[in-house]
Amino acid sequence: MTDTPVKTIKELREASEASEAQAKKDKAALLDAAVTEAMTSTAYGHLSAVAREAGIAAQYLRTLIEDKEPGWLDRAAEEREAAKAERASKPKGRAAKGGGGRAARPRKSGAAAA
Numbered sequence: 001m002t003d004t005p006v007k008t009i010k011e012l013r014e015a016s017e018a019s020e021a022q023a024k025k026d027k028a029a030l031l032d033a034a035v036t037e038a039m040t041s042t043a044y045g046h047l048s049a050v051a052r053e054a055g056i057a058a059q060y061l062r063t064l065i066e067d068k069e070p071g072w073l074d075r076a077a078e079e080r081e082a083a084k085a086e087r088a089s090k091p092k093g094r095a096a097k098g099g100g101g102r103a104a105r106p107r108k109s110g111a112a113a114a
Contacts, residue, residue, distance in 0.1 A: 030054055035064050042076035 034054040038047045051058040065072055
């Protein structure tokens with residue numbers, strides 16, 4: 001056998017507990033950052049994109065957000081609906097500016113006109 005020191009079970013358990021505690025701290029920091037980032041925008045799909053980036057389920061992120069700030073998801077949905085309604089009420093395109101459709105182009109002379 002080799003002369004490398006073998007860790008005792010007690011040492012391995014202590015190392016395992018220390019790494020587990022660090023993993024819990026890292027996970028808590030990740031979840032907190034995900035909640036903070038998700039709450040920066042009410043845009044459709046933003047929360048799901050943040051959840052995907054964090055590697056967690058979108059529903060779990062929604063639960064964390066509701067725990068942190070109850071009612072935020074409902075307010076975000078209302079903001080999205082209000083923005084959608086505002087966009088729908090605005091006239092679109094040239095018709096809204098007084099134009100009636102396609103602009104007329106002069107015809108070429110000669111055989112193409114026939």
